[in-house]
Amino acid sequence: MSNVTEADFGRKNASSTPVVEYRDVRKQYGNFTALDGVSARVNRGEVLCLIGPSGSGKSTLLRTTNALEVIDGGQLYFDGHPLPSSKAEIRKVRQRMGMVFQSFELFPHKTVLENITIGPLTVLGISEAEANARARVLLEKVGLTDKADRYPANLSGGQQQRVAIARALAMEPEVMLFDEPTSALDPETIGEVLNVMKRLADEGMTMVVVTHEMSFARRVADWVVVFDHGKIVEQGPPAQIFDAPREDRTRNFLSHLGWNG
Amino acid sequence: MDFDFSPVTDNWRYLATGLGITLLLSILTVVCSLIAGTLIALGRMYGPTWLQKILTFYIDSQRAIPVLVVLVWIYFALPVLTGVNFPPFWAALLALTLHISAYVAEIVRAGISSVRNGQTQAGLVLGMSPRQVLTKIILPQAIIRMLPSIGSIISITIKDTAIAAVIAVPELMKRAETVSGQTFRPMEVFTTIMVVYFLVLFPTTRLIDRLYDRVSYRGRS
Amino acid sequence: MNLDWSVVWQFSGTLAKGAGITILLTIATMAVAVPGGIVLALMRLSPNRVLNWMALCFVEFFRNIPLILLVYWSFYVLPVLSGLTLPPFTTGLVALALNVSAYNSETFRAGINSIRKGQSEAGLALGMSHIEVMRKIVLPQAARRVLPVLASTWVSLFKDTSLVSVIAVGELAHTALEIRSQTFRILEILTAMAVIYWVLGYPQAKLADWIYRKWGVKE
Numbered sequence: 001m002s003n004v005t006e007a008d009f010g011r012k013n014a015s016s017t018p019v020v021e022y023r024d025v026r027k028q029y030g031n032f033t034a035l036d037g038v039s040a041r042v043n044r045g046e047v048l049c050l051i052g053p054s055g056s057g058k059s060t061l062l063r064t065t066n067a068l069e070v071i072d073g074g075q076l077y078f079d080g081h082p083l084p085s086s087k088a089e090i091r092k093v094r095q096r097m098g099m100v101f102q103s104f105e106l107f108p109h110k111t112v113l114e115n116i117t118i119g120p121l122t123v124l125g126i127s128e129a130e131a132n133a134r135a136r137v138l139l140e141k142v143g144l145t146d147k148a149d150r151y152p153a154n155l156s157g158g159q160q161q162r163v164a165i166a167r168a169l170a171m172e173p174e175v176m177l178f179d180e181p182t183s184a185l186d187p188e189t190i191g192e193v194l195n196v197m198k199r200l201a202d203e204g205m206t207m208v209v210v211t212h213e214m215s216f217a218r219r220v221a222d223w224v225v226v227f228d229h230g231k232i233v234e235q236g237p238p239a240q241i242f243d244a245p246r247e248d249r250t251r252n253f254l255s256h257l258g259w260n261g
Numbered sequence: 262m263d264f265d266f267s268p269v270t271d272n273w274r275y276l277a278t279g280l281g282i283t284l285l286l287s288i289l290t291v292v293c294s295l296i297a298g299t300l301i302a303l304g305r306m307y308g309p310t311w312l313q314k315i316l317t318f319y320i321d322s323q324r325a326i327p328v329l330v331v332l333v334w335i336y337f338a339l340p341v342l343t344g345v346n347f348p349p350f351w352a353a354l355l356a357l358t359l360h361i362s363a364y365v366a367e368i369v370r371a372g373i374s375s376v377r378n379g380q381t382q383a384g385l386v387l388g389m390s391p392r393q394v395l396t397k398i399i400l401p402q403a404i405i406r407m408l409p410s411i412g413s414i415i416s417i418t419i420k421d422t423a424i425a426a427v428i429a430v431p432e433l434m435k436r437a438e439t440v441s442g443q444t445f446r447p448m449e450v451f452t453t454i455m456v457v458y459f460l461v462l463f464p465t466t467r468l469i470d471r472l473y474d475r476v477s478y479r480g481r482s
Numbered sequence: 483m484n485l486d487w488s489v490v491w492q493f494s495g496t497l498a499k500g501a502g503i504t505i506l507l508t509i510a511t512m513a514v515a516v517p518g519g520i521v522l523a524l525m526r527l528s529p530n531r532v533l534n535w536m537a538l539c540f541v542e543f544f545r546n547i548p549l550i551l552l553v554y555w556s557f558y559v560l561p562v563l564s565g566l567t568l569p570p571f572t573t574g575l576v577a578l579a580l581n582v583s584a585y586n587s588e589t590f591r592a593g594i595n596s597i598r599k600g601q602s603e604a605g606l607a608l609g610m611s612h613i614e615v616m617r618k619i620v621l622p623q624a625a626r627r628v629l630p631v632l633a634s635t636w637v638s639l640f641k642d643t644s645l646v647s648v649i650a651v652g653e654l655a656h657t658a659l660e661i662r663s664q665t666f667r668i669l670e671i672l673t674a675m676a677v678i679y680w681v682l683g684y685p686q687a688k689l690a691d692w693i694y695r696k697w698g699v700k701e
């Protein structure tokens with residue numbers, strides 16, 4: 001199953017089944033090719049950062065992972081099994097993956113606590129007491145214990161995004177997918193969200209993060225994938241990507257961002 | 262010019278009962294129209310294509326025909342067709358519901374479509390089914406966003422029940438007509454019930470606007 | 483059940499005349515209620531508290547009473563108050579115009595209020611004159627708010643003209659109801675009336691939708 005290549009050697013848990021594996025994944029929007037044969041793997045406990053220019057297909061790849069986008073070619077494996085096609089089976093898979101959006105997408109008609117419990121209550125069918133207890137633990141983890149009864153409209157962007165992370169964690173997922181979680185935030189609240197993510201990584205959560213925060217990727221990622229025009233330009237450990245990129249396009253992209261080590 | 266309000270005071274109990282019937286008919290119409298209108302909207306948005314076409318045609322037709330025409334047709338013409346006579350009150354409830362539910366359907370559709378797509382996705386990634394997403398996430402927000410429009414629907418309904426006087430539903434308008442005809446004091450009678458209608462309608466719309474101001478943030482995603 | 487649809491053809495001329503009066507009444511009412519609405523909106527926006535308050539009372543009162551009651555009231559009370567005997571058409575026109583002016587005033591007020599001061603300042607900063615700012619910046623934006631609402635008010639008004647049938651204005655509804663009581667062909671005549679309203683009203687409703695799609699401001 002897990003065909004470890006030379007390039008993957010030395011990665012975290014490289015010899016066991018990857019949590020997510022993309023094999024030659026293709027995605028078309030009409031005539032436009034958004035993903036042009038992408039192959040990559042996400043090992044258990046790894047933080048994988050997806051970087052690349054705008055429109056290169058990072059979000060698209062992330063959204064194929066939990067079948068928000070249906071792929072047109074190739075294969076996608078979750079925990080060693082091909083992603084199912086039946087709607088009910090996909091729902092089961094989604095319960096085991098958490099996703100955090102750029103625009104938070106908290107439910108405005110629910111309090112912070114209810115936002116976190118709604119998933120476990122409606123989907124996992126656990127008791128309200130248990131869901132509440134779980135939510136309180138998560139609120140503590142993201143540092144928002146005192147905001148449990150607030151509505152999202154009364155929180156800052158950074159606080160909303162931390163609640164969104166807690167909401168995803170409440171499902172006790174095996175992997176967390178982040179799509180530019182700090183891009184919609186005021187500069188002063190970006191740090192609090194990145195800190196929560198860093199702590200999550202330290203606890204061993206498997207994470208796929210689309211980000212423009214290069215210093216975060218440099219510091220936290222175990223593996224970095226560089227995207228351009230729907231293809232992987234280069235992938236490797238952050239030390240390679242940021243300090244000794246092998247491809248010109250990686251170097252160009254990073255220098256455009258003003259990255260100089 | 263001399264005024265004589267004794268026709269109003271002498272018949273206040275008769276008129277007050279009329280107001281009661283106006284309010285009862287209004288409440289029943291609003292409730293039935295909200296239910297029917299929501300179903301029509303859901304059928305129009307998520308139903309099979311043939312149903313969508315029929316419901317769109319139905320909504321647009323109700324928007325084109327006066328409610329008076331619907332009322333008299335249901336009360337006078339439908340019995341010729343079916344052989345079943347409705348009492349005026351129930352004919353009015355049926356006609357008003359047929360008409361107003363079309364407007365409700367438009368409001369519900371606008372409310373649902375105004376909820377951002379990301380909210381659906383946020384529900385789906387938690388593993389919810391499309392039905393759960395609709396009932397737990399989209400509809401509650403849509404309802405909050407619809408509050409001001411529902412306020413107008415309530416106001417329109419109360420005003421439209423007065424048209425049921427044409428088919429002799431004994432509500433406030435009809436009873437005012439009766440009293441004015443018997444006492445030859447139309448000015449006093451009609452002026453009085455005009456004020457009564459205003460005193461019912463104005464606070465109702467204000468109250469709903471207030472309510473919306475207090476909860477609107479729960480519908481803003 | 484024996485139906486005789488020939489009665490519709492027999493009275494087609496009378497019905498057509500009724501439909502003509504319905505259309506005429508709609509146009510006449512709008513012709514009064516657009517200027518009426520503008521005047522009320524300007525009063526509402528004026529710094530003069532008395533004018534402001536008078537317009538507010540007018541608008542809120544006429545928006546919050548049933549139109550059919552206003553029609554009756556105009557019929558019975560207007561002659562007493564004014565000392566004039568008005569023909570039914572004029573009486574119906576007055577009632578409709580009072581109602582529609584109140585709605586139009588809110589439409590115009592919202593249109594004017596929607597234009598932020600920054601917009602005209604941006605025009606002035608480009609060196610435009612006040613008239614140019616009004617013509618090229620303020621009015622086109624206000625029109626985009628006002629026009630779609632006026633169109634839907636128009637459709638409502640077209641339907642509401644049926645309410646003046648209760649004071650024997652010879653428009654479509656009254657004409658049809660009269661023929662019904664003469665001939666007792668209830669189903670045929672009432673169905674014909676509904677169909678005529680539909681034929682006239684459906685394109686208007688669609689046109690109003692189109693105007694909204696083309697010009698409406700979506701927020």
Ligand SMILES: Nc1ncnc2c1ncn2[C@@H]1O[C@H](COP(=O)(O)OP(=O)(O)OP(=O)(O)O)[C@@H](O)[C@H]1O
Binds near residue numbers: 056057
């Ligand atoms: N639903 C869609 N229909 C058509 N084209 C789409 C659709 N979604 C995405 N695309 C196109 O696919 C390409 C990849 O989009 P994607 O959102 O994955 O880029 P991205 O790398 O996440 O960029 P960004 O950094 O701006 O978020 C873009 O050119 C985009 O225009």
Ligand SMILES: [Mg+2]
Binds near residue numbers: 058059060179180
């Ligand atoms: Mg993206």
